[in-house]
Amino acid sequence: MIHVAVLGYGTVGSGVVEVIENNNAEVSVKAGEEMHVKYILDLRDFPGDPYEDRVVHDFQIILEDAEVSVICEVMGGVGAAYQFTRQALEAGKSVCTSNKELVARHGAELLEIAKNKNCSYMFEASVGGGIPIIRPINKALTAEKLENISAILNGTTNFILTKMEKEGADYGETLKRAQELGYAERNPEADVEGYDACRKIAILSSLMVGKNVNAEKIYTEGITKITPADFAYAGAAGMTIKLLAFSRADENGRVTAMVAPAMISREHPLSVVNDVYNGVFVKGNMLGDVMFYGRGAGKLPTASAVVSDVIDCARHIGRSSIVCIWEREEAELTDISETERAFFIRAAADAREAVEAAFPEGRSLTVEGREKDFGFLTAVMKEKDFEERYSGLGDRVLNRIRIA
Amino acid sequence: MIHVAVLGYGTVGSGVVEVIENNNAEVSVKAGEEMHVKYILDLRDFPGDPYEDRVVHDFQIILEDAEVSVICEVMGGVGAAYQFTRQALEAGKSVCTSNKELVARHGAELLEIAKNKNCSYMFEASVGGGIPIIRPINKALTAEKLENISAILNGTTNFILTKMEKEGADYGETLKRAQELGYAERNPEADVEGYDACRKIAILSSLMVGKNVNAEKIYTEGITKITPADFAYAGAAGMTIKLLAFSRADENGRVTAMVAPAMISREHPLSVVNDVYNGVFVKGNMLGDVMFYGRGAGKLPTASAVVSDVIDCARHIGRSSIVCIWEREEAELTDISETERAFFIRAAADAREAVEAAFPEGRSLTVEGREKDFGFLTAVMKEKDFEERYSGLGDRVLNRIRIA
Numbered sequence: 001m002i003h004v005a006v007l008g009y010g011t012v013g014s015g016v017v018e019v020i021e022n023n024n025a026e027v028s029v030k031a032g033e034e035m036h037v038k039y040i041l042d043l044r045d046f047p048g049d050p051y052e053d054r055v056v057h058d059f060q061i062i063l064e065d066a067e068v069s070v071i072c073e074v075m076g077g078v079g080a081a082y083q084f085t086r087q088a089l090e091a092g093k094s095v096c097t098s099n100k101e102l103v104a105r106h107g108a109e110l111l112e113i114a115k116n117k118n119c120s121y122m123f124e125a126s127v128g129g130g131i132p133i134i135r136p137i138n139k140a141l142t143a144e145k146l147e148n149i150s151a152i153l154n155g156t157t158n159f160i161l162t163k164m165e166k167e168g169a170d171y172g173e174t175l176k177r178a179q180e181l182g183y184a185e186r187n188p189e190a191d192v193e194g195y196d197a198c199r200k201i202a203i204l205s206s207l208m209v210g211k212n213v214n215a216e217k218i219y220t221e222g223i224t225k226i227t228p229a230d231f232a233y234a235g236a237a238g239m240t241i242k243l244l245a246f247s248r249a250d251e252n253g254r255v256t257a258m259v260a261p262a263m264i265s266r267e268h269p270l271s272v273v274n275d276v277y278n279g280v281f282v283k284g285n286m287l288g289d290v291m292f293y294g295r296g297a298g299k300l301p302t303a304s305a306v307v308s309d310v311i312d313c314a315r316h317i318g319r320s321s322i323v324c325i326w327e328r329e330e331a332e333l334t335d336i337s338e339t340e341r342a343f344f345i346r347a348a349a350d351a352r353e354a355v356e357a358a359f360p361e362g363r364s365l366t367v368e369g370r371e372k373d374f375g376f377l378t379a380v381m382k383e384k385d386f387e388e389r390y391s392g393l394g395d396r397v398l399n400r401i402r403i404a
Numbered sequence: 405m406i407h408v409a410v411l412g413y414g415t416v417g418s419g420v421v422e423v424i425e426n427n428n429a430e431v432s433v434k435a436g437e438e439m440h441v442k443y444i445l446d447l448r449d450f451p452g453d454p455y456e457d458r459v460v461h462d463f464q465i466i467l468e469d470a471e472v473s474v475i476c477e478v479m480g481g482v483g484a485a486y487q488f489t490r491q492a493l494e495a496g497k498s499v500c501t502s503n504k505e506l507v508a509r510h511g512a513e514l515l516e517i518a519k520n521k522n523c524s525y526m527f528e529a530s531v532g533g534g535i536p537i538i539r540p541i542n543k544a545l546t547a548e549k550l551e552n553i554s555a556i557l558n559g560t561t562n563f564i565l566t567k568m569e570k571e572g573a574d575y576g577e578t579l580k581r582a583q584e585l586g587y588a589e590r591n592p593e594a595d596v597e598g599y600d601a602c603r604k605i606a607i608l609s610s611l612m613v614g615k616n617v618n619a620e621k622i623y624t625e626g627i628t629k630i631t632p633a634d635f636a637y638a639g640a641a642g643m644t645i646k647l648l649a650f651s652r653a654d655e656n657g658r659v660t661a662m663v664a665p666a667m668i669s670r671e672h673p674l675s676v677v678n679d680v681y682n683g684v685f686v687k688g689n690m691l692g693d694v695m696f697y698g699r700g701a702g703k704l705p706t707a708s709a710v711v712s713d714v715i716d717c718a719r720h721i722g723r724s725s726i727v728c729i730w731e732r733e734e735a736e737l738t739d740i741s742e743t744e745r746a747f748f749i750r751a752a753a754d755a756r757e758a759v760e761a762a763f764p765e766g767r768s769l770t771v772e773g774r775e776k777d778f779g780f781l782t783a784v785m786k787e788k789d790f791e792e793r794y795s796g797l798g799d800r801v802l803n804r805i806r807i808a
Contacts, residue, residue, distance in 0.1 A: 015690075019547050019690050020547075022689075022690075023547055023548065023549055023689070023690065026546075026547070026548070026549050027546070027547055029729065030546040030547075030727065031546075124544070130688075130690070130691040130692065130694065131694055132536075132540040132544030132545065132694070135539075135540070135543060135544045136536040136539070136540060136544065139539060139543065139712075139716070140528070140536030140539045140540065140709075140712050141536065141708075141712065142430070142431070142434040142435075142711075142712045142715045142716075143423050143424075143427055143430070143431055143434075143707075143708045143709075143711035143712045143714075143715060144427065144430070144708055144712075145427055145430050267676075267678075269673070269676050269677070269697055271676075272671075272673050272675075272676050273673070274671075284534075284708065285427070286419075286423050286426075286427065286534070286704040286705065286707065286708040287534040287698065287699065287704065287705045287708045287709075288534065288698065288699045288702075288704075288705055289697075289698060289699070290534065290535055290536070290696070290697065290698035290699075291695070291696070291697035291698065292694070292695070292696060292697075293673055293693075293694065293695035293696075293697065294691065294692065294693060294694035294695065295691065295692045295693070295694075298692075300690040300691065300692075301690065301691045301692055303547075303690065304545075304547045304548055304688065304690040304691045305544075305547075305691075307546075307547035308543075308544050308545065308546045308547045308548075310547075311546045311547060312543070312546075315727070323434065323719070325433065
């Protein structure tokens with residue numbers, strides 16, 4: 001019997017209990033032993049809940065129970081969650097988490113403790129919800145030198161952008177609708193400013209290079225400035241707009257990473273990742289391109305990913321199932337301003353001559369019915385050269401978006 | 405040191421050697437020990453080849469060398485490949501393969517031998533080339549009850565269909581071009597008649613239900629009757645045409661499986677899986693939809709998948725790394741004629757009244773410039789009811805394609 005404790009009985013936590021109970025036959029066969037949720041840690045009580053008898057308020061009960069071998073940390077945050085995770089691992093109990101903030105900040109350290117204590121720290125659910133992405137990178141693409149990752153990692157912003165494109169609605173009203181539907185939080189900053197996607201690409205980048213990629217040093221730009229007009233021009237160019245997280249490793253292990261809205265060709269598989277779905281596009285040196293697609297959030301998909309980690313731990317009791325390399329040493333991040341790409345510009349109609357003079361190698365985009373502004377695609381150039389010329393155009397230029 | 409033997413020095417075999425040598429640092433770190441190709445079994449000699457000194461002609465040399473712990477069977481076929489695999493597993497040596505024909509036919513038996521001998525039989529490369537799909541199903545989606553799989557599993561036919569759609573070219577000339585480019589074999593039957601996709605969906609279905617799904621009993625239809633006219637009507641209905649492999653498991657473990665061309669909505673992620681790419685769409689009861697996408701064939705992608713299996717075996721020397729359940733017991737297949745779906749019909753213009761009378765609940769599709777025929781979408785109905793009404797229409801109906 002594998003005794004599991006769940007820390008936090010919120011959305012994901014109740015999903016974890018539901019997956020272990022509802023799919024108990026499948027889960028137990030895969031784990032090699034029957035699996036059972038022994039404790040649920042929460043500050044609240046849950047009178048009437050079918051599992052109310054398993055709710056405890058004191059983490060020490062779990063820590064001191066030798067029967068508990070696997071702990072699911074689905075409480076979030078980097079305070080108590082960090083302390084409890086450290087204590088559990090130090091006690092040789094494996095921890096499975098969906099807490100991307102904690103993984104991005106302390107992943108390297110927690111992995112080190114787990115390895116030393118012959119247990120595991122697993123975080124499949126921290127990126128891409130239910131989509132298997134961490135495990136494929138660690139266990140399936142093992143023969144590969146990973147070269148780059150491009151991904152849609154945030155369901156909230158992807159939902160907003162999809163609706164804006166399909167309905168021609170503006171950002172503010174679409175955000176409001178997403179909030180009403182429960183797809184965006186009342187304080188949406190972490191999603192719409194790209195911070196959530198940033199933490200996730202930091203995790204994937206760390207696994208790609210085996211060193212710690214500091215999320216706080218990754219250039220991050222949100223979607224709040226995107227307008228229906230931008231989508232109209234993107235459509236005219238055979239593209240759409242997505243909040244993309246990129247990461248590339250050079251041969252010296254230096255990382256170029258960024259989170260920003262980008263125009264992407266309608267031919268690219270990421271362009272059909274719509275609504276709350278996520279997609280992770282990975283390029284390996286032998287394999288070429290692979291993409292993983294699925295629900296990037298939600299109670300049961302995320303819980304399913306947590307439980308897949310629990311099963312992995314259950315199959316490795318007494319030894320670590322960790323195969324990834326993620327050293328504490330910090331990876332070097334390149335200066336974004338030196339990287340090269342093409343840009344889309346939207347500008348007032350009377351700025352046409354100025355834009356064409358600043359970017360003589362670009363080309364204009366027109367959309368029927370739009371006369372007050374126009375679109376423009378530049379040639380490929382360094383970010384810093386673009387910014388210099390673009391800022392010289394003053395407020396006649398209305399927006400600029402990178403081309404993926 | 406992990407000593408590996410490669411059986412068959414053809415395209416995939418030379419790719420396996422190349423991946424192990426070129427990515428040796430990555431591969432060895434992931435395996436936990438240095439990896440080395442000790443033998444290459446082939447009937448031919450390879451004078452001048454950098455690894456010519458490792459070529460042997462007698463399998464007994466490999467079988468009797470206690471240092472060899474992992475064997476890559478990339479020779480294909482179900483004769484010698486089957487004998488060598490059995491002998492290797494009986495001797496406790498793990499076998500990793502790309503041989504889908506052998507896996508589809510003898511997978512259950514070979515897995516059983518491997519488990520009994522504390523070694524592994526691994527076949528990530530048998531489905532989807534380099535795309536991680538077998539391992540995610542076995543190791544990542546472990547908390548799931550898998551409900552169905554829809555997939556594009558054959559790169560050759562997907563290339564042909566993509567070109568037919570984009571260029572309006574007919575089947576025969578597109579096949580010829582695919583052969584010239586090396587994307588189709590001189591004898592293309594296994595690909596274009598759907599047999600290759602059938603073996604692969606049999607493997608995935610067996611893993612989905614844990615019992616043996618017999619490929620020979622799966623209804624299989626190829627792409628040879630698809631015409632540019634069908635693509636024109638598909639386009640008018642917001643769809644495209646793909647050779648789809650489907651499989652669904654009901655609550656009693658009964659399997660409904662089929663390989664056939666199908667019209668699929670342009671909104672579905674499989675619709676943008678183009679050219680030689682493959683896509684596997686999986687639905688789990690907790691997770692919802694997930695898709696895996698990538699190069700379904702090719703020397704290095706396939707070799708990369710084989711080597712990911714070798715690494716897994718290397719990490720489990722002396723014990724089996726097999727986690728899948730695939731019993732020898734045969735799974736029950738449902739009768740396709742009882743399953744329900746909608747159909748597309750293309751018919752001569754003068755058959756319109758007859759078609760509308762036979763399918764009163766359907767609707768017509770028109771394409772500008774096409775006057776001699778018309779398209780028609782039926783309501784959802786049982787296959788047998790459709791076939792009865794359709795066959796009654798005689799040769800005025802020109803084609804029929806299932807709607808996914």
